[in-house]
Amino acid sequence: MDLATFFQQLANAVSLGSLYALIAIGYTMVYGILRLINFAHGDVFMIGSYLAFYAISATAMPWWAAFPVALCLTAALGMGLERIAYRPLRDSPKISVMISAIGASFLLENVGIVVFGGRPKSFPSIALFDTVVKLGSVSVLSVSLFIPAITALSLLFLEYIVHNTKTGLAMRAVSTDLDAARLMAVDVNRVISFTFGLGSLLAGLGGIMWTMRYPQLNPLMGIMPGLKCFIAAVIGGIGNIQGAVLGGFLLGFLEIMIVALLPELTGYRDAFAFVLLILVLLVKPSGLLGKKQTVKV
Amino acid sequence: MIKTTDLNMRFGGLTAVSSLNMEIGKNEIVGLIGPNGAGKTTAFNAITGVYKPSSGHIYFKGRDISGFKPNRITELGIARTFQNIRLWKDLNVIENVLVARHLRMGVGVFSSTLHLPGYMKKEKHSKEMAMSLLASVGLADEAHEAATSLPYGKQRRLEIVRALATEPSLLLLDEPAAGMNPQESIELMDFIAKIRDDFDLTILLIEHHMQVVMGICKRMYVLDYGVTIAHGTPDEIRSNKKVIEAYLGVD
Numbered sequence A: 001m002d003l004a005t006f007f008q009q010l011a012n013a014v015s016l017g018s019l020y021a022l023i024a025i026g027y028t029m030v031y032g033i034l035r036l037i038n039f040a041h042g043d044v045f046m047i048g049s050y051l052a053f054y055a056i057s058a059t060a061m062p063w064w065a066a067f068p069v070a071l072c073l074t075a076a077l078g079m080g081l082e083r084i085a086y087r088p089l090r091d092s093p094k095i096s097v098m099i100s101a102i103g104a105s106f107l108l109e110n111v112g113i114v115v116f117g118g119r120p121k122s123f124p125s126i127a128l129f130d131t132v133v134k135l136g137s138v139s140v141l142s143v144s145l146f147i148p149a150i151t152a153l154s155l156l157f158l159e160y161i162v163h164n165t166k167t168g169l170a171m172r173a174v175s176t177d178l179d180a181a182r183l184m185a186v187d188v189n190r191v192i193s194f195t196f197g198l199g200s201l202l203a204g205l206g207g208i209m210w211t212m213r214y215p216q217l218n219p220l221m222g223i224m225p226g227l228k229c230f231i232a233a234v235i236g237g238i239g240n241i242q243g244a245v246l247g248g249f250l251l252g253f254l255e256i257m258i259v260a261l262l263p264e265l266t267g268y269r270d271a272f273a274f275v276l277l278i279l280v281l282l283v284k285p286s287g288l289l290g291k292k293q294t295v296k297v
Numbered sequence B: 001m002i003k004t005t006d007l008n009m010r011f012g013g014l015t016a017v018s019s020l021n022m023e024i025g026k027n028e029i030v031g032l033i034g035p036n037g038a039g040k041t042t043a044f045n046a047i048t049g050v051y052k053p054s055s056g057h058i059y060f061k062g063r064d065i066s067g068f069k070p071n072r073i074t075e076l077g078i079a080r081t082f083q084n085i086r087l088w089k090d091l092n093v094i095e096n097v098l099v100a101r102h103l104r105m106g107v108g109v110f111s112s113t114l115h116l117p118g119y120m121k122k123e124k125h126s127k128e129m130a131m132s133l134l135a136s137v138g139l140a141d142e143a144h145e146a147a148t149s150l151p152y153g154k155q156r157r158l159e160i161v162r163a164l165a166t167e168p169s170l171l172l173l174d175e176p177a178a179g180m181n182p183q184e185s186i187e188l189m190d191f192i193a194k195i196r197d198d199f200d201l202t203i204l205l206i207e208h209h210m211q212v213v214m215g216i217c218k219r220m221y222v223l224d225y226g227v228t229i230a231h232g233t234p235d236e237i238r239s240n241k242k243v244i245e246a247y248l249g250v251d
Helices: A003-034 A041-057 A063-089 A094-116 A142-164 A166-176 A178-183 A188-213 A223-236 A241-261 A263-283 B040-047 B070-076 B093-104 B109-113 B117-136 B152-164 B182-198 B210-216 B234-238 B241-248
Strands: A132-135 A138-141 B002-011 B014-024 B029-033 B055-060 B078-080 B170-174 B202-206 B219-224 B227-232
Touching: A003 A041, A003 A138, A003 A142, A003 A166, A003 A188, A003 A223, A003 A241, A041 A063, A041 A094, A041 A188, A041 A223, A063 A094, A063 A188, A132 A142, A138 A142, A142 A166, A142 A188, A142 A241, A166 A178, A166 A188, A166 B093, A178 A188, A178 B070, A223 A241, A223 A263, A241 A263, B002 B040, B014 B029, B014 B040, B014 B219, B014 B227, B029 B040, B029 B182, B029 B210, B040 B170, B040 B202, B070 B078, B078 B152, B093 B117, B093 B152, B117 B152, B152 B170, B152 B182, B182 B202, B182 B210, B210 B234, B219 B234, B219 B241, B227 B234, B227 B241
Parallel strands: B029 B202, B029 B219, B078 B170, B170 B202
Antiparallel strands: A132 A138, B002 B014, B002 B055, B219 B227
């Protein structure tokens, strides 16, 4: 592999890793607060992409107006999901909530097929994101440069919310001890709702950028990225935001680089994530940045 | 201040609290005692909304609060501490107080995220309040340390400060002297009496250290297997035959 190809692949790896990181954060935040794996998160990502697609193609809105609208709707979808599928089961055994999450995932996929149609749609091209940029001998799509930048901004924004706002403080309190937070007058439902909104917003953002990079939409497009980002969150240490970012990038790099170095393995591309997951779980079951859980009896 | 009428708490076939009739007047310090498993903490959980009473009523300042959500009850002015310390271990000392403090701040998500001037002013005020609360119990120097790095006695105090930050008028203390030596227990008694006066509180406390309960409570209720077997002044309780039986057993 020559240097130019290497940089080409590096650019691909960074943008794929960024996308994984954005989506993985949603899993990790919800897990951090509710100890719940939100299996429908990948489908929220899918709906986010479709919302952006329709906002552009079905209305006359320019992309800079359409995207924020799509993002807000995606956040609302996440909050609605929590309200309908998870909140009524708050005091039920964890397994019930998990089954509800799987159900919500199937529901969103099938509603997607009915409403959006099963045939793939192609995302309209937006000039700003769709031009080829030449950096020396490397040529990349401009969206591949925007993706890491937008991811970095989102991460800073998130970090700021979690560590410098009242709501962020409440989120951290709820995640360490939900019942104690409730008894100190924290409106736990609002905090949880906010967390779902924020996580879904990031998933929507990931969805929009994903479809600009891989401009094909179909109602099942959320399954594989969803699964991989869940794996990324687990690899990094679920419940830990930095861990999710690390896991996302690790997965993105591994996927792109192995295929670049060993092209004959291309067909196994999706399997790498699972192999990495198994390896990490064998060596460090709590994930790379995860804290060891000591269970008091 | 607070009154329970025929409060019952059942879990399946087990009645953890049965017909609890308790009444506490303003600024009283009242003890709730009884052997292990007598239902004391369950009574606390029912009052603070962790459990919904199976039957009966809880009146706080004349208002029926039975079945209210915990955060709503705290808003109305009841705060508590826990038997096994439950500080937020990932937060530092002052943050633990600030979370509780935010209840009385009254600003929304937007102004807090955008750091609007009104928010900044209130946030600054909150921090000052939190610091002065910490200072009043001798924790000011540790404000930015991890809550779990504090020695045990200070963690207990921090829990009390956290409860005070919600500006309660009724404070429920669940075994505040647990794990303390006699000297520390005496200091704690003085501390409880002091905060009652400084913060104009009514206090209900669960305690096993008889020295503590008898020392600061003018009245107490004794539970055994969920049933109120006695209530009265420390002297009356000390000489009550049923209480002695419950604690020492009968042949």
